[in-house]
Amino acid sequence: MTYAINPEWRTHTTFDVNSENDGLEVIIGGWVQQIRDKGKLIFLTIRDQSGLCQVTLHEAETNSNVWKTCKDLTIETVVSIKGVVKADPRSKLGAELTPSSIKVHSLAALKFPIDLTKKKTQMDIDTIFRFRELSIRDPKVSTIMKLKNIIAAEIRTFFKLKGFTEIFTPLILTASTEGGAEQFHIDYFGQPAVLAQSCQFYKQAALACHEKVYGIIPSWRAEKSHTPKHITEFWQVENEIAFATDKEIMQVQEDLIVHVLEQVKKQGAIHLVELNRIISIPKKPFKRISFNKAKSIILDLGIESNPTEDFGATEETALSQAFEEPFFVTQFPSQLRGMYYATDPKNPELTLSLDLIAPEGFGELSSGGQRVFEYEVLKNRTIQKGFDPDNFKWYLRMFKFGMPPHAGYGLGFERLIRWIANLPHIREASMFPRTPEIFQP
């Protein structure tokens, strides 16, 4: 924790202010989270990334400069405090710090707009995101982001162990690819361009270079959705595999989810406790339910549903709530899936596709399937879908010159965080989320 830290500003963390270090001289650095001024006695609560510690000052025993400085402190001021750790069985934390000197780095203005102690009523969501640069000081945000850090690292560890190569795909794309209206438009040196809605075409292309690829890659969707599972800027766990079918990519996702959950339980146990979240490891193989079967489950739940349309938000939530472990919905009808999905050789009305659905109402985590890899088939699918093949020139060209059968999926990174951390809204899975209403800070 002290690597790369200036030792004049911090030699130890607040975590080190514990009974085992009784008598040790330390310098801690952090934010003044609470001040209790009892006249001749002051208690400060100092916050850093390791937690909290208490600094206790008795006027009679304190250097007068230190005393005076502490009398003038404000909430959220950043300080470095030198002092001696004193074990104290009466203290909640088992020890406190008796300061010999204090350096005020940055005296905070009064009226910090966020109530970190949560003593007042719950902050409204609008305030939290309007002052997001301040509300991220809430230890709950830090906890979620630490979980996210573990999950990102373990996703990559998983793919590395399994022989995948990480890719970095382009994010500025030429206009007029798949989905017109939902793209953010950019002026690229006078030419029309868009932000990538997915790296679909590029991760498929990358198979000719690496065969087994993955990445955690940003994507954008200019949709005015106001559901708890949509943000406009999101990262996707992208995975594409040459010589794989829909069967293999289901196994990969099972292995990935189980690996990540096991590691979260192991490395993130304390964070799960703080979030009051209990994680159980799902059994492999996950259940596989055909699209038609899923529709009948939804109807049985008494929810209206058109059997030829994709799941609406209510349907998806209800279906998801009907399960206690993640499961796959398979065999989506061809008219509901993109042109690059392979159809079932036994029934061209169906695709070899699948969505991974989180349980407990969290809904869709990933979407994927086996891909079309034959040039003529893909060209026809493009036309059938109402697109002009000329808009997919390089993409189609690559299939002309030999591409292997392959399969893949994209898994919503923030959706995964939301499910694992049990968050009411996906925006909480992002430090600085983007929604139709929020684009600053």
Added chain:
Amino acid sequence: MTYAINPEWRTHTTFDVNSENDGLEVIIGGWVQQIRDKGKLIFLTIRDQSGLCQVTLHEAETNSNVWKTCKDLTIETVVSIKGVVKADPRSKLGAELTPSSIKVHSLAALKFPIDLTKKKTQMDIDTIFRFRELSIRDPKVSTIMKLKNIIAAEIRTFFKLKGFTEIFTPLILTASTEGGAEQFHIDYFGQPAVLAQSCQFYKQAALACHEKVYGIIPSWRAEKSHTPKHITEFWQVENEIAFATDKEIMQVQEDLIVHVLEQVKKQGAIHLVELNRIISIPKKPFKRISFNKAKSIILDLGIESNPTEDFGATEETALSQAFEEPFFVTQFPSQLRGMYYATDPKNPELTLSLDLIAPEGFGELSSGGQRVFEYEVLKNRTIQKGFDPDNFKWYLRMFKFGMPPHAGYGLGFERLIRWIANLPHIREASMFPRTPEIFQP
């Protein structure tokens, strides 16, 4: 290598077609890179990510269907071939495959526009990037990207080991931040927005949540530069540390570079051989040269230079060529650095800033320094730089409520790849680069 692969299409890789596996029945899957048809004898070279293998067919000994199929093959066709490994000391690869069956997945069109065998003259750079989705089949591209994969993983491993938290910062930002003209403009639901030129403000903000942060994060610069070290879409290794000074971030960069190079030598030895690149591990601490000293070195090299201006391209290359190991240039004049750089308390004309420069002419890798963290100082610096503080509302506000002293830097990810892999142009460090001229594929 066979995890997640359909065993009907591949049980082994071409690497497994070696003398130790003599007699083993395997299925390999890959691209037909070369066909030598000698009438009653056909030699195929099959390429996959593990390398190449030879498939030898004698008409007299081959099933007539297999023979006929192989007679009709074209370059870059994708096949799965079942056969028996046969050790053959005469063969360059020590063994060959005698096929019993072949499945043609995708018969490639004639006239593949890229010469992967490099027998013809060198492809021109324009063709290479115009057909990038095909030219990435060149094993040299794959080699560079495999190195990139190792470097990305080891950067993250380094930061993880040192207690840093990975962050994901927003990429769509409100318009009118630091640099006006060089931004790509986006229409964000009718509001003007831009693509992030850097995550500077957000990584600083993240310190209040995590204290020690890093990320490999995309950035954009709408500059019509045509130097070998500029692309418009690039990823930055971002690092920011609370309670750190310029001294610590130089040490972190030394440790990071040495860690990455050591791991590249270890895990990427074969790739370095393929790229004909010899890597030596630089000694720590790296040399530190003041901006003024750097200017005098440049003048001594007989190169014109204005002592009050930043290094031009020629200056930077010459300075870089004068060194054999990476080095720091420090103490850049205040007027040359952004408003968020702290000035030297002993000399307000200078900043506590630094650039890390790669040797051998590769030039700047990173730029960083100690930051301003006092609200009033930052507000004044904003005004001095000619900006309206109202355009930096949330950014300034966060310093009002207590921020620690801190330091950080951004290191060009593709620049690092370019240097390590010894590439003539940075665009080769990207699978699908973006330059003022290239934005597809």
